[in-house]
Amino acid sequence: MSWLDTFRIAFDNLRQAKLRFTLTCLGVMIAIATLFAMVSFGAGLRAETMGSLQLQDLLRSFRVLGPEQSQYITRLREEKPEKPASRKRLPLNDNLVERVSRLQYVETVQPEIRLPVELQNGKSRYLGWVRGAIPELKRNPPYSKITAGRFLNAGKAKEIVLSRGVAEILGFKDAEKAVGQTIELRTDQLRPVSGQDDLPIETVTGKFRIVGVLPRLAASRGGTFYGGSVIPLDLARELWRKNPASAASLTALRGGLESREREYPLIDVRVSDSSQLEEVRKTVESWGASTFSLVDEMDKVKQAFLILETIFSVLGTIALVVASLGIANVLIMSVLERMQMIGTMKAIGGTDGDIRRIFLFEAGLIGVVGGLAGLAAGWLLTRVAHRIIAHFFLKNGITEIPDLFAYPAWLILGVIGFALVFSMIAGLLPANRAARIDPVKALKTA
Amino acid sequence: MAVSLSHGLGSVALRVDDLSKEYRMGTRTVIALDHVSLDVGTGTFLGVVGRSGSGKSTLLNLLAGLDRPSAGAIWFGDQNLAALRSDGLARHRRHTVGIVFQSFYLIPTMTALQNVAVALAFAGVTSGPRRERAVELLGLVGLGDRADHRPAELSGGEQQRVAIARAMANNPQFLLADEPTGNLDSRTAEEIFVLLKRLHQEGRTIICITHEKDLIGQYADRLVTLKDGRLAAE
Numbered sequence: 001m002s003w004l005d006t007f008r009i010a011f012d013n014l015r016q017a018k019l020r021f022t023l024t025c026l027g028v029m030i031a032i033a034t035l036f037a038m039v040s041f042g043a044g045l046r047a048e049t050m051g052s053l054q055l056q057d058l059l060r061s062f063r064v065l066g067p068e069q070s071q072y073i074t075r076l077r078e079e080k081p082e083k084p085a086s087r088k089r090l091p092l093n094d095n096l097v098e099r100v101s102r103l104q105y106v107e108t109v110q111p112e113i114r115l116p117v118e119l120q121n122g123k124s125r126y127l128g129w130v131r132g133a134i135p136e137l138k139r140n141p142p143y144s145k146i147t148a149g150r151f152l153n154a155g156k157a158k159e160i161v162l163s164r165g166v167a168e169i170l171g172f173k174d175a176e177k178a179v180g181q182t183i184e185l186r187t188d189q190l191r192p193v194s195g196q197d198d199l200p201i202e203t204v205t206g207k208f209r210i211v212g213v214l215p216r217l218a219a220s221r222g223g224t225f226y227g228g229s230v231i232p233l234d235l236a237r238e239l240w241r242k243n244p245a246s247a248a249s250l251t252a253l254r255g256g257l258e259s260r261e262r263e264y265p266l267i268d269v270r271v272s273d274s275s276q277l278e279e280v281r282k283t284v285e286s287w288g289a290s291t292f293s294l295v296d297e298m299d300k301v302k303q304a305f306l307i308l309e310t311i312f313s314v315l316g317t318i319a320l321v322v323a324s325l326g327i328a329n330v331l332i333m334s335v336l337e338r339m340q341m342i343g344t345m346k347a348i349g350g351t352d353g354d355i356r357r358i359f360l361f362e363a364g365l366i367g368v369v370g371g372l373a374g375l376a377a378g379w380l381l382t383r384v385a386h387r388i389i390a391h392f393f394l395k396n397g398i399t400e401i402p403d404l405f406a407y408p409a410w411l412i413l414g415v416i417g418f419a420l421v422f423s424m425i426a427g428l429l430p431a432n433r434a435a436r437i438d439p440v441k442a443l444k445t446a
Numbered sequence: 447m448a449v450s451l452s453h454g455l456g457s458v459a460l461r462v463d464d465l466s467k468e469y470r471m472g473t474r475t476v477i478a479l480d481h482v483s484l485d486v487g488t489g490t491f492l493g494v495v496g497r498s499g500s501g502k503s504t505l506l507n508l509l510a511g512l513d514r515p516s517a518g519a520i521w522f523g524d525q526n527l528a529a530l531r532s533d534g535l536a537r538h539r540r541h542t543v544g545i546v547f548q549s550f551y552l553i554p555t556m557t558a559l560q561n562v563a564v565a566l567a568f569a570g571v572t573s574g575p576r577r578e579r580a581v582e583l584l585g586l587v588g589l590g591d592r593a594d595h596r597p598a599e600l601s602g603g604e605q606q607r608v609a610i611a612r613a614m615a616n617n618p619q620f621l622l623a624d625e626p627t628g629n630l631d632s633r634t635a636e637e638i639f640v641l642l643k644r645l646h647q648e649g650r651t652i653i654c655i656t657h658e659k660d661l662i663g664q665y666a667d668r669l670v671t672l673k674d675g676r677l678a679a680e
Contacts, residue, residue: 005567016555344551347512348612349540349568351533439512443551 001354010361017334024330025370028419031323032374035316036415037381037405042309044382044406049301052402053294060274062281062293063112064100064267066092090288092264100269103283105276108136111264113236116245118186119160119229124171130160130185130229132236140270142214143230149179149212156235160185160208164216166229175213182207185231189242201244216398320418324426327366331359331430335437342434343442356435363427364420371419375412459488459619459651460509465518467504467675478504480675481518486653488619491646493666494655501675502655506624509653510545511535522620540569544613548625550605552597558584558608559593565615583611587641603634610641621645623654627661639665 014021053059090096092111101109113132118125137143138151143161152159160183164175172178186205208231271280274295281291335342342355382405390401462484469476479501486492496502507513508520511527512535520527522542530538539545552561562580571579584593587607589600597605606626613621623642627635635658643665646652656662663669671678 001568002570002572004573009564009567012555340551341553344553345564345568346536347510347539347545347547347551348565349536349616351536351568353533354536354568440507443512443547 027323027326028370029373031319033377036378038312040405044404046305047406058294061270065290066265112266120184121170126169132233133230148175159211161212324422327426335434339442339445343439346439352435356431359431367419367423460486461521463519468516491652493662493669496672500672511538543620544618546623548628550609
């Protein structure tokens, strides 16, 4: 008997028992929908995380660490700390910035400057930090996403780009309207003292023009890692070097170091392509610097996602195993009910193989129909979940919403294949039982 | 002692050689056929009569290849059924013999046409020719206008005609009928025998098992009697 005829007979048989067929398919559908939704979530989470790392350029950047950060990373990794004397420490100063900038493939080199400030717009105040930024940073997220205004220009102009959150604290509800406005920036500076009663600190105030406002971004889209309000790097550097919070300022106060030799806590380096990251990084490390890149953690991240996806898959598979038992049960009942039909088919020339195939096709059909329905239901389920997540994001003012569900082709084909394979396995026992039926006994079954 | 019968009508198409069939019923062994030997010539209409439990249906099941003998041989030409495996027996049922049962055994979910066509499907006949042949066969048994009816919508006589059409689907040389009129009234039974006689006259070898000795006597050109699993007389 041809495959097409076998399929037709199997399909007709299932059509005769619509309710049973529907209920069995429903079991498979629920299992597949669960499996699909869970694996889709795992895959989506992985894609979103990896994508966000790429979006934030974290895969083509590394940081040259100062001694404090270096020790912190060592502790985080639970590595044995190097003996202080065993390695000559490379100072993170302007000389190093210039040296790294000259390396091939290096796109931007930005010393990390976080300046404690007070920003004021009328009665609204914000107490926190601003960073110093080079103009080239406008190419990189999240600054590349500015929709209101522009990024900073080169030089020491008193310009500021505000994060959306800071703009709101300062009373600018509408980002567009904030652009062009002027705010006050206050920060502390060390000064030489003459008398013992004088404090060696004075507060300086400057008027800064808001030139741009960042959109509100989810953490995964660069909202936190590199986000925040920024002023021109050269200006920030000047203020920071005299700020009591910087170690450089204390050294300067003691009058020991030239300006170029004053150190930064860390330097952020971006290369033009992630494939060149390691080469540049190794060169910098060969000079005696400690570096850190998220690329180091990628294997662990990937491993974590693999574990997550495996757990989801196992849970979904358990549901599918239960559904498969349902298929086996229904088909065994079906064999018992259709003994006479099986006997008749054998009497008119059907082989054991023909009968086996008819029942396997029935099982396969249940699997495919249930699988397709499960795929649709799973997709619907994940879309509803996405809508709910999006609702919460929007409620918190985040307009760029990540999709935590992914539908790669391997997942779609995989779950259908899975449903088919599981249902066929479930159909093996009843199909073999049907094939082995003695036709004489089967025909006597009335 | 077993009685062996042979008949001289034409060449031998079927030879049953010292055939026995035993069944186990719990701890008891039931002998359904006891050393039966029989030659059937090509183109014979053989009637096998006997009381209930005489072994008639067992003999037919063995000739059809639905069951296996405990001993002996069944020769269809040079092919011994006793030596065939499951697939070989299926081929035998598909091409060499057509079987008609007392209870018709039509597939209730299929139409008359589909019931005939399914036998052709098992033989690998493709859709187009299958339909043509099924329509032709239903026309031959007088059911050309009932092709799209399901068994439940047909009378007993009509169902048996469909069953005969199905048995003839792959144009077998032998038609084996097991009490084909057992569930029919006398008038319809006669119609079925007329149909069987027609098929016989077209050159087929018919073996019909029945307890209606008088009726079969009018159509068969040879009658054998089974008694307690043995061939009693001709």
